[in-house]
Amino acid sequence: MFRILHDTKIDFIRLWKITTIVTLLFTVPGLIDIAVTGYRYSIEFTGGTLMQVVFNKPPDVGQLRSTLDAAGVKGAEIQAYGSDSEFIIRAQDPRDVAQQSRGAQSVASTITKALNSQYTPSDFKVLRTEAVGPKVGGELRQKALYAILVSFVVTLVYLAYRFEWRFGVAAVVATAHDILGTLAFIKYAHLEISLIVVGGVLTMIGYSLNDTIIIFDRVREDLHDKRKVPLYDTLNRGVNETLPRSVLTHTTTFACLVALALLGGEVIRPFTLVMMFGVVTGTFSSVYVAPVVLLWIERKWPRAVGDRSGVGARARSESPAQQKKRTVAKAETTAR
Amino acid sequence: MSNIQYRLLTIVVLIAASIWSLWPRTVSVREQVGGVFHDTSYTRVPLKRGLDLQGGIHLALEVDESKGVVANKAEAIDRALKVVRNRIDEFGVIEPVVQKVGSDRIIVELPGVKDPDRATQLVERSAFLQFQITDKTNALDKTLPRLDQILRSKGYGKAGAATPGAPATADTGGKSAISSLFTPGGDTSKAAAIAKKDTSAAKADTAADTSLLSGATGGPLSRLIQPGQMPGEYYVATSDVPAVTRYLALPEIQAALPPGKTIHWGTTSDVGDGTNVTPLYVVDSKPIITGEYLTDAKPATDPIEGNIVQFTLNSEGGRRFRQETAKHINDYMAIVLDNRVMGRPPVIQSAIGTRGQITMRGQPLQQVQDLALVLRAGALPVPLKVVESREIGASLGADSINDGIRAGLLGVALVILIMVGYYRFSGFLAVIALSLYVLFTLALLAGFDATLTLPGIAGLVLSVGIAVDANVLIFERIREELARGKTVRASIDDGFHHAMTAIIDSNVSTALTALVLFEIGTGPVKGFAVTLLAGISASMVSAIFVVRTFYLLWLSRTRGAQTLSI
Numbered sequence: 044m045f046r047i048l049h050d051t052k053i054d055f056i057r058l059w060k061i062t063t064i065v066t067l068l069f070t071v072p073g074l075i076d077i078a079v080t081g082y083r084y085s086i087e088f089t090g091g092t093l094m095q096v097v098f099n100k101p102p103d104v105g106q107l108r109s110t111l112d113a114a115g116v117k118g119a120e121i122q123a124y125g126s127d128s129e130f131i132i133r134a135q136d137p138r139d140v141a142q143q144s145r146g147a148q149s150v151a152s153t154i155t156k157a158l159n160s161q162y163t164p165s166d167f168k169v170l171r172t173e174a175v176g177p178k179v180g181g182e183l184r185q186k187a188l189y190a191i192l193v194s195f196v197v198t199l200v201y202l203a204y205r206f207e208w209r210f211g212v213a214a215v216v217a218t219a220h221d222i223l224g225t226l227a228f229i230k231y232a233h234l235e236i237s238l239i240v241v242g243g244v245l246t247m248i249g250y251s252l253n254d255t256i257i258i259f260d261r262v263r264e265d266l267h268d269k270r271k272v273p274l275y276d277t278l279n280r281g282v283n284e285t286l287p288r289s290v291l292t293h294t295t296t297f298a299c300l301v302a303l304a305l306l307g308g309e310v311i312r313p314f315t316l317v318m319m320f321g322v323v324t325g326t327f328s329s330v331y332v333a334p335v336v337l338l339w340i341e342r343k344w345p346r347a348v349g350d351r352s353g354v355g356a357r358a359r360s361e362s363p364a365q366q367k368k369r370t371v372a373k374a375e376t377t378a379r
Numbered sequence: 380m381s382n383i384q385y386r387l388l389t390i391v392v393l394i395a396a397s398i399w400s401l402w403p404r405t406v407s408v409r410e411q412v413g414g415v416f417h418d419t420s421y422t423r424v425p426l427k428r429g430l431d432l433q434g435g436i437h438l439a440l441e442v443d444e445s446k447g448v449v450a451n452k453a454e455a456i457d458r459a460l461k462v463v464r465n466r467i468d469e470f471g472v473i474e475p476v477v478q479k480v481g482s483d484r485i486i487v488e489l490p491g492v493k494d495p496d497r498a499t500q501l502v503e504r505s506a507f508l509q510f511q512i513t514d515k516t517n518a519l520d521k522t523l524p525r526l527d528q529i530l531r532s533k534g535y536g537k538a539g540a541a542t543p544g545a546p547a548t549a550d551t552g553g554k555s556a557i558s559s560l561f562t563p564g565g566d567t568s569k570a571a572a573i574a575k576k577d578t579s580a581a582k583a584d585t586a587a588d589t590s591l592l593s594g595a596t597g598g599p600l601s602r603l604i605q606p607g608q609m610p611g612e613y614y615v616a617t618s619d620v621p622a623v624t625r626y627l628a629l630p631e632i633q634a635a636l637p638p639g640k641t642i643h644w645g646t647t648s649d650v651g652d653g654t655n656v657t658p659l660y661v662v663d664s665k666p667i668i669t670g671e672y673l674t675d676a677k678p679a680t681d682p683i684e685g686n687i688v689q690f691t692l693n694s695e696g697g698r699r700f701r702q703e704t705a706k707h708i709n710d711y712m713a714i715v716l717d718n719r720v721m722g723r724p725p726v727i728q729s730a731i732g733t734r735g736q737i738t739m740r741g742q743p744l745q746q747v748q749d750l751a752l753v754l755r756a757g758a759l760p761v762p763l764k765v766v767e768s769r770e771i772g773a774s775l776g777a778d779s780i781n782d783g784i785r786a787g788l789l790g791v792a793l794v795i796l797i798m799v800g801y802y803r804f805s806g807f808l809a810v811i812a813l814s815l816y817v818l819f820t821l822a823l824l825a826g827f828d829a830t831l832t833l834p835g836i837a838g839l840v841l842s843v844g845i846a847v848d849a850n851v852l853i854f855e856r857i858r859e860e861l862a863r864g865k866t867v868r869a870s871i872d873d874g875f876h877h878a879m880t881a882i883i884d885s886n887v888s889t890a891l892t893a894l895v896l897f898e899i900g901t902g903p904v905k906g907f908a909v910t911l912l913a914g915i916s917a918s919m920v921s922a923i924f925v926v927r928t929f930y931l932l933w934l935s936r937t938r939g940a941q942t943l944s945i
Contacts, residue, residue, distance in 0.1 A: 049858075082499035095775070145445065147765045148499060168777045172495065176766040179439060190899040197891050207882065238904050239834055242896055248840075248909070249847070253885040257852070260881050288855045292848040293802065298793035298842030303837055306789055308782035310431075311837040317840065 051283045055330050056275060061181070062331040066224065073227025082230065085237035086173050088187070090143060091135035092150040093185060095171040101128040106161070116150060116158030125309060129170075140177045147174040151276070187241045191222075194245055196253060202254030206259065208342045215253045217333035221251045221324045228320045234313045243317030250296075250318070251325025255333045258285050262334075274341055277336040296321055381937055386928040392418050393920070397822035425825050427474070428490075429832035429906050432780050434773030435490040436498050436604050441483055445765035447524050452608040454484055455761040460485055463502050463763075465756035468499060485763070490673070495770045497749065505762050506753035508670030510700075511641070511662035513611030513711040518637035520606070521662045527598030529631050535599045587901030600626050607658055609711050617647050617655035642762045644712065645720040660720045667703035672696020676754035679736075686747040688737045690754060697733030702773065705730040716750075774912065782900055783836035790840045791817075794847060802854055804944030807849040813920040816846050819917035824910065843913035848885060849922035854877040854945055867943045871930050875923070882923065886915050 087095045104121060111132070113117045118136040123129065132154060139150050153173045158167060198218060202211040225244055234240055262281035266274075297319065304315045405422045440463070442449050442456060449455050463485060492498050510645070515543045603619045604744050606612070615623050623824065625641060627631055646660035676690040692700055704712070704727050711724040715739050722738035739747050794813065798806035820839060824831060857874030865873065889892035890912060898906035 045666050146499075146503075146769045147439075148495065151768070152496065168772070169770075170772040172768070172770040173763075174768045178441075179767045186899045190895050194892050194895040195899075197895065201888060201891060206814035211887045242834065242907055245892045246841075246889075249889040252888045254887065255429045256884045257881045260884065284859075285855075288848075288851050291797070291843075291855075294840070295797055295847050296844035297853075298797060299790035299840050302793060303606075303786045303840055306782055306786035307837060307840070308779055308786075308833075310779065310833055314834065314837060322846065341459075355494050379400065 047231070049287060051286055052279075053283060053286075054279055055282050056279055056334055059331055059335045062327070063335070065333070065375060066220065066327070067145075070220075070224050070227045073230045074223065077226065077230050079080070083208055083233075083235040084184075085235045085240075086133065086135060086175050086180075087238050088180050088184045088236060088289050089135055090140040090153065090175045090177040091133065092139065092143070092175075093134075094132045094154055095124060095129070096132060096167055096169050097129045098162070098167045099128070100166075100271055102167075104130075108158050110161040111154065111294070114153050116154055117255070120310065138178070143174060143176045144178065147176040147179075150174065183238070187238065188239065190245065194248060195222075198248065205256070206263075209337060209344070210259050210263070212340060213333045213337035214259065215262065216336045217255050217310065217328040218248060218252055219331045220328050221247065221321070223319060224324045225317060228324075229317065232316055234316065237313060239314045240317055243314040247318055247321025247325065252290065254325050254329040256312060257288065258329050259333065260284055270306070273339060278338065282330050289329075293322055293326055299309075330360040383931050386924070386931065390815075390925060393819065398819050399820075400822045402828045416522075421473075426821065428776075428780075429830045430488055430490060430769065431771055431833045432776045432778075432831065433490050434493075434771050434776040435488065436492045437767075437769040438487040438489075438502060438765055439767035440481070440485040440501065440502060441766045442488065443762040445764075447596070449761050452761075456483055458760040459763060461489060462757045462759050464705055466501055466753055468886060469752050469756055470498075484766070491773065493773075495768060497745070499765055499768070501749055501753065503763050503765060504753050505759040506670070506704050506756075507717055507758040508673065508754060509666035509715045510668050511643075511664075511666045511713050512707050513609060513713055514637075514663065515610045515710065516637075517610075519604075519611075519613065519642075522635060522637050523598065523601045523604070525635055526600050526626075526632055529635055530599040530626060530629075533631065533785040535626070554574060560853065561659075564649070570879045574585050578724055600632075604659065609726075611661040611711070611713075612645075612724075613661070614656045615659055617657045620644070620657050623659070626825050637661070643715055643718055643720050646722065653810070657721070660713050660724065661718075662715070666702050666715070667707070667712070668692070669695060670754060670758055671905075672699070673754060676751040678744065680744075681736075681738075684736075684738045686739045686742055686744055688739065688747055688751045688754065689876055690735055690737070692733045692735075694733070695944040700735075701730045701732050734754045777779065778912070779833045780836075781864075783833060787809045787840045787843070788902070789834065790843055790866040794843055798847060802945055805854055805857075807923070808933075809847060809854070812850065812925045813843065813847060815925055816917050816921035817843065819921060820910070820913045823913040823917060827909075827913070829913070832904075834904055835906035835910040838907040838910040838916065842911060843917070845889070846914065846918035846922060849878075849882045849918060852881050854924070854928065855924065857943070857945055861943065861945070868934055870943070871934070875927055879923075882919075886919060890915050 073195050104123075107130070108119075108121055109122070116134050116139050118134075119139075120133040120134065120135065122131045124131045134150050134154070142149055151172050155169065195218075199211070199215060204215050205211075206214065222244065224246055229236070229240065261284050262278055265272075265277050265280055265284075272280075300315050300319045300322065304312060304319070306313060403422050403424050440459075441461070442452055454865045460477065460479050467475045467477050467487065467489070470489075472489045472492055474490055476486065478486050480486050487498075487502055489498055574703070580831070600623070603615055603623050603776050605614045607614050624644075627636075640661050641664040643660050643662060645660055647655050647657045672695060673690045674691050674693045674696075679686050679687050679689050704850055706727065707727050709726060711726050713724040714722065714735075716737070737750070739750070744910060791813070797811050798809050799814075800806070802809065815904075820842070823829075853874050856878045857870050860870035860873045860877075872900075893908045893911040897905055897912070
């Protein structure tokens, strides 16, 4: 049997002061930057027009720009995409967007006309056009915000059902940490907030929560087994016991993400990047945020006398049916 | 039958059902080729590809309330949905989507369609057809002096005066109209020249009108309008159309317009010296008949008239039409489509029955075909406007599929390498389970008629990585049990048992976020959520049930096995 990181007894949590500083150094400047300069939002959220155009031979970007200016498309942004003959034209200026309230395609057809007058139609091809009216953009913004809030609440409810409150609070803090870290990461990576990025953040929340739950599951089990061990050691033991699983699962997930990042194309790259960061921060928070917060809570609100071991916690958190099942399982094991 | 046999049977049934649901099947599709409908058969895998993968057009439509408030929007949108669906069906697109989203939006998805302007035209056009008799009473001429007076009193038409009604940023068409307001002298002469040219043929008829108008020359509105050749017809230089439109839209002017009459623009035409004129028609507000009685409309080419649309009315419409036209012999009848007069109103020589035609003059054949189509499919009850449009080229979609497949293959290869490299025989079992997982997921997607999108493929690739988590949890647990000195059989049993809570937890938390995403997402992102949900259900079956069965099978084959390769 080939085993890695088997039976380790690493004192992970000892490093919590250093890791807290590291995570603060990463997250806080990013959040300040967001507060000051804000995010870039995609066409879906702001409304506007996006066109992906490929030319037969690389055009002069200056000329392209002046063509659009002359056509009256205000402040259009032109960005090379992949190669020097493929471009993304983005008309996201509020004035352009306002014009689209009459008909979403008005700006797109202006751009097409301008391109047709400047270049011969056989010299370029429009690969993709997205035109979003201001009303639709506003609605989606609300919906996305709503989605993140709802998923957070749903997660809370699930944790409240699944764990005793100390564990639940710690898991929530860990998840909040992951969200804030990811927000900072999005800013650092200069990603624009699009629906696909929001999708990435939500998937990341689920993934990182998984990780925390699996470690806490183990900790809860260990609390039941050993009675006289301090929580600090039990937490460390839980992290160590789940270490092989963590390494394996994170590796396979990361491998798939690497494959997507390398070969999956430009459209889903933002999603892939967010998820890659999500795997890292999810792993980090389930070792250095959730257990540390749990320890802090235990110190602040210790369990009642005679309940130090956490057995009471288990009993409270488990439904009678679950307890019964466990007892039966135990009986079976003994019988064997 | 033993437990193992039941389990194997279940797996075989699941595999068979999956293959059946993914088996390529023949679909018959109504398709339009060169204006004629064909039933074409395609044989393909029943997995719906999203627009981002096959190219096409996505449109979101809403009721356009800029031209007036619609009283019962919910009902109007339902009726509009039917009309749009009819039109799209006639348009001949393979597997179009026309559906209502929320209470006030219609989504139209046209796979493979390349011309967005044409598609937009087709769904946006209200196609409201009516036949109206042109005004014989010179009603507009009589009210023009009053209209001028109203405009003057509001400060229009004076040199250098502000034009409060005009928006500050007029579009390019409007600019010349505004500048013409500032230089009344030059413009009047130009308009007069046009009028002279135009009315030369019908001078005798309209001599009285001309004199009446000349008295009012210099009036802000009358200055721009010249009488035409038939009752109720007027000419406006095309450059003045925006100004006249603006004047006519003023509420005070609206109130002062002759009662029982309606004003429509005609189609612009060139008078020969490079200037365009647009006719303006004053017609009786009450139509003699509307397009609701229309049963058929088809494009045709007439040697004299050029492209035309021939239409047929139903028997009731025909009767009514005959009655009404009999009352209006020698009158001119304007054919009004979407508030615009099509061609020149013909004179009614005798009662007309069930057949008629709309002259399209220089319009290309495709536009004539499209007009015939929208007339057949019925008029929209309310004006619609496009609030969102996405158009993806087919080549981009094909590239996306290839990218997705390549990324998927690499991802799967890496996962196989890691799993077999680390868990050996057990890893191999997990890999077989993984391939079943991919099969089950695709089958679920096909079974629920879900749409595979690019983010959906990403979700599938990602979920391959996550799906092995269940097996990893189980295998690690089995290893621990083995390390405690339990027998292989007991270790496997306990491993599965202990890992179960963690597996359920992790799947539930992922499923919850996927559900939220499904609720908010549009198109591609919804596809991602669906794939994730299908993936979770499939991985529960493959990682737990299938792998467990493999172990049971292995245990029964190797009786007394002492070592498990894990």
